[in-house]
Amino acid sequence: MNVISLIHEVLALAFLLVGLFFMLVGAIGCVRLPDSYHRLHAATKCSTLGLLGLLLAAVFHFGEVRVLATAVLTVFFIFVSNPVGAHLLAKAALATGTRQWPGTLSDEHAEDGKRNEQ
Amino acid sequence: MSFTHLLAATVVDASPGAGVAARDDAAMADAVGPALGPALTLTVELGIALLVVGMVLCLYRVLRGPELADRVLAADVLALHVVGLVVALAIYLGTTAFLDVALVVAIIGFASTLAFAQYIAATGGREGRQNW
Numbered sequence: 440m441n442v443i444s445l446i447h448e449v450l451a452l453a454f455l456l457v458g459l460f461f462m463l464v465g466a467i468g469c470v471r472l473p474d475s476y477h478r479l480h481a482a483t484k485c486s487t488l489g490l491l492g493l494l495l496a497a498v499f500h501f502g503e504v505r506v507l508a509t510a511v512l513t514v515f516f517i518f519v520s521n522p523v524g525a526h527l528l529a530k531a532a533l534a535t536g537t538r539q540w541p542g543t544l545s546d547e548h549a550e551d552g553k554r555n556e557q
Numbered sequence: 558m559s560f561t562h563l564l565a566a567t568v569v570d571a572s573p574g575a576g577v578a579a580r581d582d583a584a585m586a587d588a589v590g591p592a593l594g595p596a597l598t599l600t601v602e603l604g605i606a607l608l609v610v611g612m613v614l615c616l617y618r619v620l621r622g623p624e625l626a627d628r629v630l631a632a633d634v635l636a637l638h639v640v641g642l643v644v645a646l647a648i649y650l651g652t653t654a655f656l657d658v659a660l661v662v663a664i665i666g667f668a669s670t671l672a673f674a675q676y677i678a679a680t681g682g683r684e685g686r687q688n689w
Binding site for chain 1: 594597601604607610611615618629630634637640641645647653656657667670674681
């Protein structure tokens with residue numbers, strides 16, 4: 440094994456570990472956090488970053504242009520679609536009156552609503 | 558003896574005149590791409606196990622979630638875990654063709670999330686309401 444392929448394998452290993460860590464944190468946050476808005480906060484960001492790590496690991500492991508192109512396309516799509524989906528879900532939850540955790544410190548949406556009424 | 562070697566062995570057996578060692582190597586390079594180092598093999602196996610654990614956690618939230626939004630969010634994370642699992646399997650088996658599957662699963666997951674978000678906004682999150 441020459442030096443280049445060794446570097447590729449070490450990079451693939453590192454990105455794989457980072458990606459797996461974030462995917463697991465996202466899943467745990469999805470279970471453990473107290474209300475819908477907190478769960479949105481944990482799940483979408485963690486799984487976005489986790490998938491970036493996994494796809495970079497694939498790119499460094501295979502070292503082919505075709506894999507790089509597919510991975511860039513997938514990462515771009517996920518980075519665009521995941522925040523949009525989370526935003527729409529949060530809007531839908533807020534519109535249907537999903538209750539907030541009692542320990543929530545500030546609710547800027549409700550404050551804006553009061554300011555508009557005055 | 559990992560799964561990649563088994564896969565390579567079946568491919569080699571199928572081709573005519575497979576006894577030669579040199580042709581064995583060539584067929585293996587053809588079939589499975591770059592060979593996995595032992596550390597990477599172990600990490601990918603561990604990673605597949607961790608992704609399955611994450612999918613079970615998401616499934617718990619899908620079944621349990623008090624609001625409809627919780628269930629939809631957990632299903633979205635579940636779809637992203639499937640994407641991660643497909644990428645990990647592509648590394649494990651050495652098949653680049655699986656990466657296209659990852660893109661398709663990501664697109665379908667996003668479409669389902671959008672559809673469910675529209676559904677929640679339209680029905681007010683009350684399951685089984687008739688007039689919407």
